Amino acid sequence: MTAVLARSDFLRAPLLATAKPDGFKEWYHFVVHRPGSRILINFSLTSEVSHAGSSRLTPRVIVIAHDQRWTGAIERFDESDLDVSAGLGVLTVGGNQMTVRPDGYRVVIDVPGQDIRGELDLTSVSRPFAVNNQPVGDGRVSWLFVPRLRADGWLRIGRQEMRFEGNVAYHDHNWGRFRWGDDFGWTWGTILPSGPEMPWSLVFQQMTDRRRLRCLYQALWVWRYDEPAAIFPPAAVQTRFRGMLGRAADCTLPPPMRLILDGEASDIPERMEVAATWAGDVLHAEFRPQSYARLAQPSEVRLDRSVVLCETNGTARVSGSINGEGIDFVGAGVFELLYG
């Protein structure tokens, strides 16, 4: 497993963005669950073209945490704050650093302007899986995910400090060329049991058009301990989103975007159901969002529009049978809904 990680989860930007910068994006994403709270950490690189026509890689670090409510920051850095190691396994952005190790990842967070600091060791306990060249509007994105890791460390946002010791976590790494605001939307989710003793980990993805009326691709991946147990293809998966969550976003980031994304109405379903049946395996997952944060991204297609990523936390009940073994647990979920 470790050799697979080391070979596959390296940074693509120095090769791909240099060869063809137009529209290139890459990000490393981590979700860490702890009973009653969770954190999201994201290191991203976006190729941007200046008015003069020169391209640059803009690094950003996103850290958001949910305890009673979502809070956090998006910090944009200058290209001069960016460093990628020769082995493509260490990404440094200012005082922040993400290292791909043989057995997982080490993440150091230091965003002094926002009073956010932390150190996390994320040790892979499941085999990674890669999905290549998925269409996103007129572009393509590839991604690699590790359904479950073990998290140890700490994170402090302002006066709030969270400590992690053997907690469960999820990771994905995405790269490709596409434009925010193009004709696509997505729903992506990770469901993990509350404790390490339960063997199941789930990852769900649904790609749609911008208006979320047409499903272009969907899949449900189920891992048992460190191995894939079932991969439900698009035709085997059915989704049903019911109602609307009756609460406003806990926070909007970057904060000035609240001037544009004003209002209290929610786009988040009250309940999301994913049902899958394939080759004798049956699975049903019901995710109930509790609250959400909005991460706004300027549209690259329209100068007067934004793309909004809603990060929701909630509980998920999972039941079914895989390879004849029954599944029944209540876990923690984080679902991301992208509205273009």
Place this chain on the structure above:
Amino acid sequence: MAEQVSSLLRRSAGHLEDEVPDSYHLVLEALGPLVVEVDVDGELFSLRGGRRLEVADGAAAVAGARIATSRTAILDLLDARVGLDEAVQAGTVGVRGSVDDVLRAHDTLLAYVHAAVRAPSQPALLAALRTGAP
């Protein structure tokens, strides 16, 4: 001494013109012929369009929309501690003018935010605005 809000706005508009010219032109388009007079903690200035965004010190001879607010209220909005509707209802942002002119001023604000979030220079200007807050 803290930099005046009019000076920060002047610098901000200049950066938008250089860094995101297409978005800058959308701001000009939204503002059109409207002149907006702004009072921030007693500092009076006006914003007008045309070929370029112009920030002029002092009261405007003729203004279609008048906004009265404070540096603290502006930061509360930019830090998302309050929404614009809440600020107007609470009186921390006062707006006067005909409905058409107030709507035009609001459309200009939205266009300005869309431009500012695309321009790399703006976070430093926001930090400068913060240094003058009480």
